[in-house]
Amino acid sequence: ALQCGIVGLPNVGKSTLFNCLSNAKAQAANFPFCTIEPNVGVITVPDERLTRLAEIVHPGRIVPATVEIVDIAGLVKGASKGEGLGNQFLGNIRQTDAIIHVLRCFDDGNVVHVDGSVDPVRDKEIIDTELQLKDLESIESKISKVEKLATMGGNKDAKVEYTVLKAYHDALIQGKSARTVQFDTKEEQQAAHDLFLLTTKPVLYVCNVDEASAATGNAYVEQVREAVKDEGAEILVVAARTEADIAELESFEERQMFLEDAGLTESGCNRLIKTAFRMLNLETFITAGEMEVKAWTYRKGWKAPQCAGVIHTDFERGFIRAEVIKYDDYIRLGSEAAVRDAGLLHIEGKEYVVQDGDIMHFRFNV
Numbered sequence: 001a002l003q004c005g006i007v008g009l010p011n012v013g014k015s016t017l018f019n020c021l022s023n024a025k026a027q028a029a030n031f032p033f034c035t036i037e038p039n040v041g042v043i044t045v046p047d048e049r050l051t052r053l054a055e056i057v058h059p060g061r062i063v064p065a066t067v068e069i070v071d072i073a074g075l076v077k078g079a080s081k082g083e084g085l086g087n088q089f090l091g092n093i094r095q096t097d098a099i100i101h102v103l104r105c106f107d108d109g110n111v112v113h114v115d116g117s118v119d120p121v122r123d124k125e126i127i128d129t130e131l132q133l134k135d136l137e138s139i140e141s142k143i144s145k146v147e148k149l150a151t152m153g154g155n156k157d158a159k160v161e162y163t164v165l166k167a168y169h170d171a172l173i174q175g176k177s178a179r180t181v182q183f184d185t186k187e188e189q190q191a192a193h194d195l196f197l198l199t200t201k202p203v204l205y206v207c208n209v210d211e212a213s214a215a216t217g218n219a220y221v222e223q224v225r226e227a228v229k230d231e232g233a234e235i236l237v238v239a240a241r242t243e244a245d246i247a248e249l250e251s252f253e254e255r256q257m258f259l260e261d262a263g264l265t266e267s268g269c270n271r272l273i274k275t276a277f278r279m280l281n282l283e284t285f286i287t288a289g290e291m292e293v294k295a296w297t298y299r300k301g302w303k304a305p306q307c308a309g310v311i312h313t314d315f316e317r318g319f320i321r322a323e324v325i326k327y328d329d330y331i332r333l334g335s336e337a338a339v340r341d342a343g344l345l346h347i348e349g350k351e352y353v354v355q356d357g358d359i360m361h362f363r364f365n366v
């Protein structure tokens with residue numbers, strides 16, 4: 001499953017955001033190291049299309065796409081050297097597909113800041129530095145092994161890997177994250193990917209603000225914007241505590257009302273999930289049957305067999321063809337039979353690039 005890790009210094013609002021995202025209740029308390037175990041929560045991806053298809057198909061159930069969220073606590077200055085509970089948590093980050101970096105952009109004398117003052121840009125750099133040091137450590141342990149092979153000539157793979165390691169090393173030593181380095185060739189890109197570095201993971205900055213700044217942002221948010229403008233990273237302004245409170249409310253109408261009071265049209269959680277999907281180049285295709293209407297997650301650009309493999313590896317291995325209905329055709333014509341009669345059920349082969357919202361039916365040999 002797709003996994004996003006929430007990182008940030010203690011007391012910036014990670015567990016609060018986590019609570020608001022998953023319905024699991026991590027303990028939000030006003031002291032560092034409150035969330036000791038990495039908390040995992042599962043959130044569903046809101047998708048209106050599933051509801052509309054279900055009105056036609058009347059399935060036994062609707063199964064939306066999900067994203068796993070891990071609350072990774074315990075990152076502090078010195079974590080890469082084993083300070084706090086750091087090292088263990090850096091390992092948790094390695095397993096994630098993307099990083100949600102929470103920055104404290106709210107003032108509150110009652111909430112202790114580990115570094116004594118509110119300064120989201122400094123906080124960001126503290127976390128970045130720990131991740132960069134960890135990457136530097138893994139690069140340095142590899143580089144000495146590869147260097148010999150690469151410089152003795154002969155071994156082409158070693159040469160490629162060496163180039164990649166060198167480039168990353170140069171960036172990291174200057175205090176830059178590995179994601180700032182781009183590679184031209186397919187081979188280099190693959191070698192870069194195979195290193196599973198922490199600072200190559202896509203990052204989304206969540207500026208955690210007070211209710212009053214929920215819609216407008218504030219001066220702290222502007223500082224963050226300025227600091228990350230060259231990273232090409234996404235920034236999201238979320239009032240985590242307000243939204244966590246709202247998420248506790250029973251009825252949808254009530255939640256909507258409180259959101260509007262805070263000047264918001266959509267909850268921060270929804271915006272966050274959507275942004276994470278876009279950032280990771282993810283899309284969903286749909287299967288619609290009597291048993292279930294279900295959303296499946298794949299990476300933009302994947303072809304039909306690869307998408308079939310998301311459902312089951314056998315589907316990919318024995319792939320024969322795909323029957324594809326466009327979502328709009330399905331809704332407009334009102335049934336699969338009507339789509340078929342209209343000649344709009346498309347038969348596609350191995351080379352078909354699946355499109356977001358396609359309703360797929362795979363044919364395969366077992």
Ligand code: GDP
Nearest residue numbers: 010011012013014015016028029030108209241
């Ligand atoms: P974590 O250590 O990063 O997981 O931080 P928590 O989520 O436990 O939050 C630490 C404290 O800050 C808790 O007492 C929260 O209620 C409080 N907090 C979180 N977000 C906000 C916010 O937007 N405004 C204010 N005033 N307090 C917040």
